[in-house]
Amino acid sequence: MSKVHLKNFFKAAYDLMLVFLQFFIISLHFFQWEFLPQKQIIQASPFSYFLGLLVIIIALIIMLVSIKDLGRNLSPFPRPINNSNLVTSGIYRFMRHPMYYSLIFISIGFLMIKLSIYYLFLTISLALIIKFKIALEEKYLMNKFNNYLLYKSEVKV
Numbered sequence: 001m002s003k004v005h006l007k008n009f010f011k012a013a014y015d016l017m018l019v020f021l022q023f024f025i026i027s028l029h030f031f032q033w034e035f036l037p038q039k040q041i042i043q044a045s046p047f048s049y050f051l052g053l054l055v056i057i058i059a060l061i062i063m064l065v066s067i068k069d070l071g072r073n074l075s076p077f078p079r080p081i082n083n084s085n086l087v088t089s090g091i092y093r094f095m096r097h098p099m100y101y102s103l104i105f106i107s108i109g110f111l112m113i114k115l116s117i118y119y120l121f122l123t124i125s126l127a128l129i130i131k132f133k134i135a136l137e138e139k140y141l142m143n144k145f146n147n148y149l150l151y152k153s154e155v156k157v
Contacts, residue, residue: 018133019076025126026103029110029119044115052112059105065091066098078137086145088155095157097137100130 032038067074069090075081091098107126111119141148 015077015079015136018078018129018136021129022103022126022133023076025122025129026107028122029107032118038114038116038118040114040116041120042115044113048115049113052109052114054109055112056106056109059102059109062091062098062105063102066102070099078133079140080137080144084144086141086148086151088151092155094155096152096155097130097134100134101157104130 069092070087073081073084073087075084095101104123104127107119107123111123138148138152142152145151
């Protein structure tokens with residue numbers, strides 16, 4: 001195997017690993033394993049439950065709008081799909097990665113509802129993985145779209 005093939009293999013493996021970890025951590029929000037500690041940080045209250053639920057609902061709405069705005073450009077992978085377009089309209093006028101941010105806010109909503117160390121760990125882990133995924137995706141977008149750097153300078157978030 002040549003160095004170029006090996007380099008491409010490792011890039012693809014890294015892309016796949018980030019997507020797998022993202023979906024794995026998201027799935028852990030919905031399963032409570034007995035061997036993982038569920039110790040609460042502070043006692044949950046009706047207010048924290050309501051606030052967490054509100055954050056989740058708003059984040060889900062943002063996610064649905066971003067999915068609609070992306071259309072056929074939607075992919076779970078950081079590398080843009082072939083024949084894709086750079087989407088700069090709709091919610092993408094205001095933020096560059098609304099789906100990723102909505103995932104983080106959904107995780108924060110779960111944390112606010114449960115107020116446990118487990119959900120704190122999941123939220124931090126998901127935020128770190130998404131941070132790496134955004135950095136990688138932005139490299140791909142800059143290489144694919146000449147106007148991405150201008151878009152990035154205009155849309156800060």
